[in-house]
Amino acid sequence: MRYLPKSPADRAAMLEAIGIRSVDDLFSPIPAEYRLARDLAVPRQMAESEIVDWFKQRAKENGEGYTSFLGAGAYFHYRPVVIDALVQRGEFLTSYTPYQAEFAQGTLQAIFEFQTMISELTGMDLANASMYDGSTGAAEAVMMAVRVTGRHSAVIARNLHPEYREVLNTYATHQAIAQKLVAFTDSGQIDLKELEKAVGDDTACVLIQSPNFFGTIEDVEAIAGIAHKSGALLIVSIAEAASLGIVEPPRAADIVAMEAQSFGVPLGFGGPYCGVLATKEKFVRQMPGRLVGQTVDKNGKRGFVLTLATREQHIRREKATSNICTNQALVALMVNIFMTVYGKVGLRELAKQNLAKTAYAADQFSKHAKVLFAGAPRFNEFVVQTSEDPYAINSRLLGHKIVGGLPMKKFFPELGRAALWCCTELTTRSMIDTTVGLVAESERSVRSMKDTEPAEVAR
Amino acid sequence: MKHMTRKATRHISQNEGLIFEKSSPGKAAWKLPPLDVPEVDTAKLLGKQERKDLGDMPEVSEIEIIRHFTRLSTWNYAIDLGMYPLGSCTMKYNPRVNEFVARVEGLANGHPYQAEKISQGALQIMKTLSDCLLEITGMDAITLQPAAGAQGELTGLLMVRAYHQSKGNARKKILIPDSAHGTNPATAATVGYAVENLKSNDRGMVDVAALAAQMNEDVAALMVTNPNTLGVFEQEIHKIADLMHAKGGLLYMDGANMNALVGKARPGDFGVDVMHLNLHKTFSTPHGGGGPGSGPVAVKKMLAPFLPTPVVITKPDGTLGFEYNRPQSVGRVRAFYGNFGMFIRALAYIFANGPDGLRQTTEDAVLNANYIRKGLEGVYDLPYSTPSMHEVVFSDKVQSKKGVKTMDLAKRLIDYGFHPYTTAFPLIVPGALMIEPTESEPLEELDLFIEAMKSIAEEVEEDPQFVLDAPHNTRISRLDETAAARKPVLRWKPLPSAP
Numbered sequence: 001m002r003y004l005p006k007s008p009a010d011r012a013a014m015l016e017a018i019g020i021r022s023v024d025d026l027f028s029p030i031p032a033e034y035r036l037a038r039d040l041a042v043p044r045q046m047a048e049s050e051i052v053d054w055f056k057q058r059a060k061e062n063g064e065g066y067t068s069f070l071g072a073g074a075y076f077h078y079r080p081v082v083i084d085a086l087v088q089r090g091e092f093l094t095s096y097t098p099y100q101a102e103f104a105q106g107t108l109q110a111i112f113e114f115q116t117m118i119s120e121l122t123g124m125d126l127a128n129a130s131m132y133d134g135s136t137g138a139a140e141a142v143m144m145a146v147r148v149t150g151r152h153s154a155v156i157a158r159n160l161h162p163e164y165r166e167v168l169n170t171y172a173t174h175q176a177i178a179q180k181l182v183a184f185t186d187s188g189q190i191d192l193k194e195l196e197k198a199v200g201d202d203t204a205c206v207l208i209q210s211p212n213f214f215g216t217i218e219d220v221e222a223i224a225g226i227a228h229k230s231g232a233l234l235i236v237s238i239a240e241a242a243s244l245g246i247v248e249p250p251r252a253a254d255i256v257a258m259e260a261q262s263f264g265v266p267l268g269f270g271g272p273y274c275g276v277l278a279t280k281e282k283f284v285r286q287m288p289g290r291l292v293g294q295t296v297d298k299n300g301k302r303g304f305v306l307t308l309a310t311r312e313q314h315i316r317r318e319k320a321t322s323n324i325c326t327n328q329a330l331v332a333l334m335v336n337i338f339m340t341v342y343g344k345v346g347l348r349e350l351a352k353q354n355l356a357k358t359a360y361a362a363d364q365f366s367k368h369a370k371v372l373f374a375g376a377p378r379f380n381e382f383v384v385q386t387s388e389d390p391y392a393i394n395s396r397l398l399g400h401k402i403v404g405g406l407p408m409k410k411f412f413p414e415l416g417r418a419a420l421w422c423c424t425e426l427t428t429r430s431m432i433d434t435t436v437g438l439v440a441e442s443e444r445s446v447r448s449m450k451d452t453e454p455a456e457v458a459r
Numbered sequence: 460m461k462h463m464t465r466k467a468t469r470h471i472s473q474n475e476g477l478i479f480e481k482s483s484p485g486k487a488a489w490k491l492p493p494l495d496v497p498e499v500d501t502a503k504l505l506g507k508q509e510r511k512d513l514g515d516m517p518e519v520s521e522i523e524i525i526r527h528f529t530r531l532s533t534w535n536y537a538i539d540l541g542m543y544p545l546g547s548c549t550m551k552y553n554p555r556v557n558e559f560v561a562r563v564e565g566l567a568n569g570h571p572y573q574a575e576k577i578s579q580g581a582l583q584i585m586k587t588l589s590d591c592l593l594e595i596t597g598m599d600a601i602t603l604q605p606a607a608g609a610q611g612e613l614t615g616l617l618m619v620r621a622y623h624q625s626k627g628n629a630r631k632k633i634l635i636p637d638s639a640h641g642t643n644p645a646t647a648a649t650v651g652y653a654v655e656n657l658k659s660n661d662r663g664m665v666d667v668a669a670l671a672a673q674m675n676e677d678v679a680a681l682m683v684t685n686p687n688t689l690g691v692f693e694q695e696i697h698k699i700a701d702l703m704h705a706k707g708g709l710l711y712m713d714g715a716n717m718n719a720l721v722g723k724a725r726p727g728d729f730g731v732d733v734m735h736l737n738l739h740k741t742f743s744t745p746h747g748g749g750g751p752g753s754g755p756v757a758v759k760k761m762l763a764p765f766l767p768t769p770v771v772i773t774k775p776d777g778t779l780g781f782e783y784n785r786p787q788s789v790g791r792v793r794a795f796y797g798n799f800g801m802f803i804r805a806l807a808y809i810f811a812n813g814p815d816g817l818r819q820t821t822e823d824a825v826l827n828a829n830y831i832r833k834g835l836e837g838v839y840d841l842p843y844s845t846p847s848m849h850e851v852v853f854s855d856k857v858q859s860k861k862g863v864k865t866m867d868l869a870k871r872l873i874d875y876g877f878h879p880y881t882t883a884f885p886l887i888v889p890g891a892l893m894i895e896p897t898e899s900e901p902l903e904e905l906d907l908f909i910e911a912m913k914s915i916a917e918e919v920e921e922d923p924q925f926v927l928d929a930p931h932n933t934r935i936s937r938l939d940e941t942a943a944a945r946k947p948v949l950r951w952k953p954l955p956s957a958p
Binding site for chain 2 (some may be wrong): 056074090102130248312317342359394
């Protein structure tokens with residue numbers, strides 16, 4: 001086995017040194033009846049070339065070479081090549097959690113820079129070292145708000161990512177956190193009047209997403225006003241991090257629960273991604289997850305350590321702020337490098353391109369179908385309502401190697417035949433034109449069929 | 460250095476400030492293609508929502524970024540540099556082919572919501588990995604969704620709760636041995652269970668008599684790690700399972716130490732009802748400085764209805780798909796399907812090993828731990844003489860007489876070119892030195908480690924203060940952690956400009 005660095009002679013010498021005859025003696029603590037006396041029925045040992053071939057074959061069966069208009073919490077942005085060049089350095093890739101600070105300053109300083117940039121981008125005072133992803137980050141933020149306020153109910157925007165809502169339901173069930181859902185208006189934004197009614201003295205937090213699941217940007221200040229009036233915290237979930245380059249960050253929020261996948265993390269069929277929580281300084285001791293802090297060594301030299309560990313499970317056990325143990329360090333490093341590459345100017349220009357492509361695409365679609373929620377600003381997603389069922393449209397588009405928008409029927413049936421489309425800086429004008437052309441063609445034929453129907457009935 | 464070491468030599472390392480300290484306006488490492496659609500008026504589109512300024516975000520060039528992160532990387536220790544004997548962390552070799560196949564375009568760029576018709580490759584990877592993990596654990600059904608071990612525990616206990624609930628009573632508490640990892644009690648609390656401690660016997664194992672006394676109809680499950688955190692196999696595991704089952708309780712196994720069992724014994728065969736695996740331990744996915752992990756949960760048949768949604772199924776036409784309609788499911792624990800990139804890596808590892816390689820891996824891991832145990836017995840105190848599996852736990856009993864504690868010994872080990880072992884854990888061993896070499900260490904590296912540990916023990920006798928002041932050869936000396944926690948500085952801020 002090529003990963004095992006021992007010769008038969010090495011093994012024999014070691015057995016002799018230990019004073020046993022066979023390696024089986026070392027397994028004698030396992031009662032004989034539970035020792036496996038056969039080979040595991042897993043595929044036989046494969047050569048590296050065979051492994052590569054097998055996975056390349058799977059990749060071919062996995063939409064390789066398709067153009068995609070999917071977003072909905074997972075975004076296709078360009079990843080500068082320096083990201084993979086750097087994260088594959090063994091010293092980052094194959095190191096452990098930096099508990100031994102003297103021997104892990106590289107990881108620690110990188111996380112400190114990550115925390116700084118996330119704080120800066122979200123408009124919060126500080127950020128943690130990362131969470132599993134945006135969905136669990138949002139759920140942890142709600143639990144954090146419950147700890148901060150001592151209240152036990154949460155008001156949730158219905159236009160929050162539906163899978164984030166599902167994860168929150170799972171986490172909240174056994175924490176006795178009651179939830180109220182607040183509907184959205186014709187602009188796709190949260191209904192402020194309903195929100196006002198839903199928030200009360202028992203509300204720990206209001207959780208919204210901006211840009212929300214439909215891609216529209218919420219009026220965070222107005223929402224914060226309503227939450228704060230009743231002493232509730234405002235949590236803003238951000239699933240599309242690239243929006244922060246051009247959209248005002250939710251400075252009025254108390255906690256920002258972000259998914260940073262857009263910043264240099266591959267789509268990878270849904271993970272691993274990079275959640276992160278950012279908050280106000282006064283709430284830091286109730287925040288879950290690892291934190292890196294600056295300090296000095298005994299010679300006064302600047303260095304970094306994991307800090308405020310008394311919040312965490314390995315110290316506090318069942319009284320910890322969360323059961324979370326790992327962060328997403330390597331993925332956070334991808335995010336970190338991406339933010340560094342684009343920086344202060346590039347992130348804005350990148351976001352502007354997303355905005356322009358999306359404005360163009362929405363405009364083109366609106367000539368042939370109905371673009372919903374036009375009354376509010378949007379970033380890089382929009383909902384298109386068609387005469388034809390989006391599943392049928394997508395099925396036809398697949399024949400042209402195009403992946404259409406996400407049909408909304410499963411999550412928001414009340415929107416009818418609608419789909420959520422996304423454009424990023426990687427979406428070309430010709431892709432948009434071709435796709436809109438194909439959709440327009442089918443819309444025309446469906447509509448003309450419909451137009452003839454009543455006449456036929458009358459006859 | 461007092462004693463010479465054969466493992467490491469001092470070496471120039473580059474100084475490097477924070478990236479923000481290199482920033483100046485006009486530098487850039489990015490270039491976008493020309494916009495092929497009309498420019499937009501951002502003020503008109505966004506109104507008051509337009510962001511005008513990105514504050515203190517850096518502006519640097521590409522070569523500075525490459526040097527910055529390369530320099531930082533050289534300040535880390537890594538498996539690629541040498542042995543990483545962290546107990547219960549299983550720091551094994553992370554094969555490079557894993558990284559390569561995870562980056563193949565169709566897999567790396569697959570969108571989680573693309574149609575199942577064009578997701579058959581990803582689904583096949585999930586199905587094949589699931590089948591392999593079920594065979595390895597001897598369990599009946601599995602979810603790959605949990606993002607890490609702790610979330611696997613959470614998922615497992617949610618299923619335990621749902622199972623009891625379906626029988627009419629969710630029960631009140633979870634039994635946890637005093638040797639357990641901190642995530643176990645923290646998870647039980649998250650699921651709304653009370654935690655009851657179970658003491659270990661004088662051999663470091665679950666005290667079966669105590670368990671019998673504590674087990675009743677209020678107990679939902681026992682969370683046991685096997686081999687436990689002392690590296691000791693719970694020899695009475697089946698008696699433990701029987702005790703749990705007799706009173707309707709379930710046996711949860713924390714799979715953190717599965718590297719001692721793969722191909723040699725299967726938890727499903729010795730009475731475990733639900734368990735999680737850590738793909739980043741047993742199945743070689745990289746730790747990456749603290750994540751991402753991946754924590755699949757495998758269960759026996761009666762728990763299958765409660766698995767998180769969705770689950771991968773084979774449809775009547777033979778293609779694979781996701782099933783969402785599972786009324787008894789505990790729900791979703793993460794958006795999408797889990798840390799898919801880690802599934803690819805774990806499966807590539809299983810392929811590279813095959814049944815013979817997996818078994819040999821386990822044997823080598825146990826052989827290595829016992830070789831170290833033999834080499835250091837008599838030099839360090841061995842609190843439990845029970846046979847070791849894949850890791851061995853010593854204590855600082857001898858050295859602490861000179862005022863040198865496990866953490867001090869660990870810091871001195873850094874000077875010798877090794878990453879420290881796990882310190883001060885498990886809690887049942889005062890001053891623990893928890894050592895897990897894994898299968899990835901050649902005999903030469905093991906000998907160097909034993910030599911280093913012996914040398915440090917001698918130094919403690921000759922000059923304890925020298926060890927207390929360690930590390931001596933790192934870029935920075937011991938850091939003031941108290942100051943860091945008292946007045947936390949968690950982000951960089953520009954110096955206030957001069958008046």
